[in-house]
Amino acid sequence: xxxxxxxxxxxxxxxxxxxxxxxxxxxxxxxxxxxxxxxxxxxxxxxxxxxxxxxxxxxxxxxxxxxxxxxxxxxxxxxxxxxxxxxxxxxxxxxxxxxxxxxxxxxxxxxxxxxxxxxxxxxxxxxxxxxxxxxxxxxxxxxxxxxxxxxxxxxxxxxxxxxxxxxxxxxxxxxxxxxxxxxxxxxxxxxxxxxxxxxxxxxxxxxxxxxxxxxxxxxxxxxxxxxxxxxxxxxxxxxxxxxxxxxxxxxxxxxxxxxxxxxxxx
Amino acid sequence: xxxxxxxxxxxxxxxxxxxxxxxxxxxxxxxxxxxxxxxxxxxxxxxxxxxxxxxxxxxxxxxxxxxxxxxxxxxxxxxxxxxxxxxxxxxxxxxxxxxxxxxxxxxxxxxxxxxxxxxxxxxxxxxxxxxxxxxxxxxxxxxxxxxxxxxxxxxxxxxxxxxxxxxxxxxxxxxxxxxxxxxxxxxxxxxxxxxxxxxxxxxxxxxxxxxxxxxxxxxxxxxxxxxxxxxxxxxxxxxxxxxxxxxxxxxxxxxxxxxxxxxxxxxxxxxxxxxxxxxxxxxxxxxxxxxxxxxxxxxxxxxxxxxxxxxxxxxxxxxxxxxxxxxxxxxxxxxxxxx
Numbered sequence: 001x002x003x004x005x006x007x008x009x010x011x012x013x014x015x016x017x018x019x020x021x022x023x024x025x026x027x028x029x030x031x032x033x034x035x036x037x038x039x040x041x042x043x044x045x046x047x048x049x050x051x052x053x054x055x056x057x058x059x060x061x062x063x064x065x066x067x068x069x070x071x072x073x074x075x076x077x078x079x080x081x082x083x084x085x086x087x088x089x090x091x092x093x094x095x096x097x098x099x100x101x102x103x104x105x106x107x108x109x110x111x112x113x114x115x116x117x118x119x120x121x122x123x124x125x126x127x128x129x130x131x132x133x134x135x136x137x138x139x140x141x142x143x144x145x146x147x148x149x150x151x152x153x154x155x156x157x158x159x160x161x162x163x164x165x166x167x168x169x170x171x172x173x174x175x176x177x178x179x180x181x182x183x184x185x186x187x188x189x190x191x192x193x194x195x196x197x198x199x200x201x202x203x204x205x206x207x208x209x210x211x212x213x214x215x216x217x218x219x220x221x222x223x224x225x226x227x228x229x230x231x232x233x234x235x236x237x238x239x240x241x242x243x244x245x246x247x248x249x250x251x252x253x254x255x256x257x258x259x260x261x262x263x264x265x266x
Numbered sequence: 267x268x269x270x271x272x273x274x275x276x277x278x279x280x281x282x283x284x285x286x287x288x289x290x291x292x293x294x295x296x297x298x299x300x301x302x303x304x305x306x307x308x309x310x311x312x313x314x315x316x317x318x319x320x321x322x323x324x325x326x327x328x329x330x331x332x333x334x335x336x337x338x339x340x341x342x343x344x345x346x347x348x349x350x351x352x353x354x355x356x357x358x359x360x361x362x363x364x365x366x367x368x369x370x371x372x373x374x375x376x377x378x379x380x381x382x383x384x385x386x387x388x389x390x391x392x393x394x395x396x397x398x399x400x401x402x403x404x405x406x407x408x409x410x411x412x413x414x415x416x417x418x419x420x421x422x423x424x425x426x427x428x429x430x431x432x433x434x435x436x437x438x439x440x441x442x443x444x445x446x447x448x449x450x451x452x453x454x455x456x457x458x459x460x461x462x463x464x465x466x467x468x469x470x471x472x473x474x475x476x477x478x479x480x481x482x483x484x485x486x487x488x489x490x491x492x493x494x495x496x497x498x499x500x501x502x503x504x505x506x507x508x509x510x511x512x513x514x515x516x517x518x519x520x521x522x523x524x525x526x527x528x529x530x531x532x533x534x535x536x537x538x539x540x541x542x543x544x545x546x547x548x549x550x551x552x553x554x555x556x557x558x559x560x561x562x563x564x565x566x567x568x569x570x571x572x573x574x575x576x577x578x579x580x581x582x583x584x585x586x587x588x589x590x591x592x593x594x595x596x597x598x599x600x601x602x603x604x605x
Contacts, residue, residue: 004396011393015379015386022381022422093342094377097370099362100394259344262282 008100009108016112024120027113031121034072038128040193041065045132054198062132063224064195066125071219072192073121075154077110083166084176087261096258103163103254110159138225146232150219153239157215157246164250170257191217197226211242270354271315272446272478273339278348280309280334280502308334310502311348318445321472321479323493325513325592331502332482336448339480340370352446366395369444373451376431377438378423384434385419388441395442402441409437413467429460436464440471447471449481453488465491486585498592510585515559517591518583522546523565524554526577535572542568556583 020027044061047053056064083106086092095102129135138144165182169175187193190212199207207213218235221227227235284306287297309331316322324332337343338350341357341364350357355364378387392402410419413433423431432452440447449468453461465488472479472492483489489496489510496513498506506513520543527549531539539545542565543557553572557565562580569575 008394011390015382015390018382018386019379090375093337093370093372093375096342096360097340097365097368097377098391098394099365099396261343 009104012100012105012108013112016109017116019109020113020116023113024116027117028120030076030078031073031117031124034076035069035124036187036192037065037068037072038124040068041128041132044194054195056195056198059133059136063135063137064220066128066132066135067220067223068192068216069121069128070125071151071154071216071223073118073125074114074151075158075215075219076117077155077159077162079106079110079159080162080166080179081176082106082109083163084169084174087166087169087175087257088173090262092261106163107159135224137223140225140229142229143222143225143227143232146229146236147219147223150222150232150236150239153236153243154215154219156243157211157239160243160246160250161211161215164246164253167250167253167257170253170260186212186215189213190215191220195221197221209238211246214239214242271351272318272320272353273314273316273480274351275312275314275335275339276349278309278312278335278338278350279307279346280331280338280343281305281307281346307502309338309345309499312499312502312504313348314497314504314507316478316480318478319472319476320495321493322481322495322497323489324480324482324497324499325489325589326499327592330499332499333450334502335499336370336450336480336482340368340448341365342370366442367444368446368448369439369442370448370450371435371439371452373432373454376423376435378431378434380424381422383420383422384426384438387423387438388419391438391441397442405441405443406437409440409467412470413437413463429456429463432456432460432464433467436467443475444477445475446478446480449479449483451483452481453483453485461485461487468492486589490585500592511582514582514585514588517588519558520544520556520583521559521562522554522556522579522581522583523562523569524552524579525569525572525575526551527553527572528574531572539568 041061041064044053044056044065045058048056048058048061051057052060083092086095092102095105098105138147161182162179165179166175168178172178189196189207189210191207196204196207196213196217198204208217214235218227218239222232222235282305283303285297285301285303287293287302312331312335324335326332334343338345339352339357341352341360344358353364353367355361357364378384388402388406391397392399397405410416413436415430415433415437418426418430419434419437423434426434436452447468452468453464456464468479468481469492471477479492481488481492494509496506496508496510497504498513506516508516523543524547529550531548531553536545536548539555542561543555545554546556547554553569553575555565555569566578566580570578
């Protein structure tokens with residue numbers, strides 16, 4: 001990457017950080033709105049009091065849901081809402097007039113809010129860590145090393161999915177509402193409420209190859225040491241396959257969408 | 267670049283697919299299953315050229331296609347048919363080299379981050395438009411001085427008045443010194459003083475940089491003060507290309523001859539005057555006759571011969587009246603041409 005391009009991304013990052021700081025209250029609300037895994041933790045912990053459920057005992061649930069909370073915080077984006085409103089109101093025009101790709105703008109703005117968001121989520125995570133038995137992380141150094149790209153790819157997958165769905169706003173009036181459908185499936189199938197390994201046979205196998213699991217359940221299981229190195233590599237491969245597929249759809253939707261863009265409003 | 271036109275359009279068409287339905291419950295339910303679409307032609311076979319440094323105003327009623335044309339020229343919209351070239355580029359490609367040389371300012375849109383000071387957006391633009399820091403500092407100082415912005419650039423944009431915000435929008439758009447500046451209703455909703463300040467600033471920018479200006483506005487003063495050439499667009503078509511004076515004479519070919527009088531006209535004189543032209547004002551205090559240009563001398567002589575007549579004035583129809591006629595779409599320029 002040329003130094004000019006790095007400087008541009010840096011400038012976007014700085015503006016993104018400034019915006020995140022301006023919207024700190026909203027960010028905090030968002031953090032609190034994504035604490036679902038911690039509620040699941042309490043429920044499943046209670047259910048496992050009398051003995052393990054499947055391959056999870058109480059400590060297992062603690063680790064799983066704390067990791068799920070952390071991975072969720074690190075892999076969120078909100079480009080779908082921004083894009084939906086920018087397309088409908090014509091505010092996208094301002095981004096299209098700058099000699100920097102609007103998608104690069106959104107990537108940097110989403111990433112720029114992550115540190116602040118993490119700082120806001122940290123106290124919540126710490127309280128939960130102290131209140132429960134804590135989290136046990138994989139002892140396998142390869143799995144631990146692979147967990148880093150797994151979380152990065154989970155972020156990419158979430159971002160590209162939102163980008164693809166957000167682009168539907170070029171044709172539909174309510175693309176963000178369609179994303180709610182996606183989130184509905186995500187909550188169930190990603191391992192957000194229940195680890196997918198506890199699903200009934202058949203459903204579990206299907207759920208574990210879907211993009212939802214790749215975007216949450218897989219990095220969580222990798223992080224807490226529930227996957228062998230082979231399974232980890234397989235999971236990374238699956239993530240990459242979904243990235244290519246979703247990325248291609250997003251790229252197509254973006255290019256076609258721009259042709260349909262009406263730059264509404266005055 | 268050589269001397270060719272900075273902007274050229276050749277038979278440019280832009281149509282939108284718009285869904286429509288009748289009002290009411292049943293049509294709403296029916297529309298859930300079967301949407302009816304209509305093709306709306308926003309711009310039709312538009313062709314014109316603009317040379318470097320020209321100041322051009324687009325005029326026309328609401329929905330005439332002025333803003334669509336600007337957006338096509340700035341690369342925000344893809345033409346349905348035909349070709350546009352701006353600075354030698356196809357605008358729809360939105361190549362960085364192209365975007366670095368143009369700017370589009372929209373009175374009803376903003377590029378400034380709502381909750382941050384304008385300076386933050388300026389700084390972003392400095393980097394993404396590759397403006398050397400020294401040049402940036404100089405231009406920023408120059409523009410904040412000209413626009414009397416002072417501390418305004420340090421306040422969150424949401425706290426600014428409409429006029430202050432527009433001034434900051436202009437700074438953000440001009441920091442990279444674009445060669446071609448598109449302005450869409452830059453003074454909309456502003457008071458007269460603010461309109462004047464912004465108009466003056468745009469004039470000054472043109473003077474200093476020799477930029478090409480393309481402007482749409484509903485305020486005739488904007489267009490009259492800024493543009494030497496007018497393109498009238500109606501129903502997506504170009505129907506006039508020339509100076510303001512030519513436009514006025516074409517739509518309102520009559521000239522107004524007026525004097526100040528003290529007494530009412532007697533019916534005999536009134537009908538005599540109406541032989542010469544239309545009696546627009548029957549005073550006192552003012553008596554005005556709208557006449558064809560070749561009858562001006564006769565009208566002047568006759569009006570000055572009235573007892574106590576003084577303060578003679580001869581002028582074109584007021585621009586505002588011309589525009590009212592133009593925007594009301596009752597008299598199109600084409601019809602006037604045929605007349």
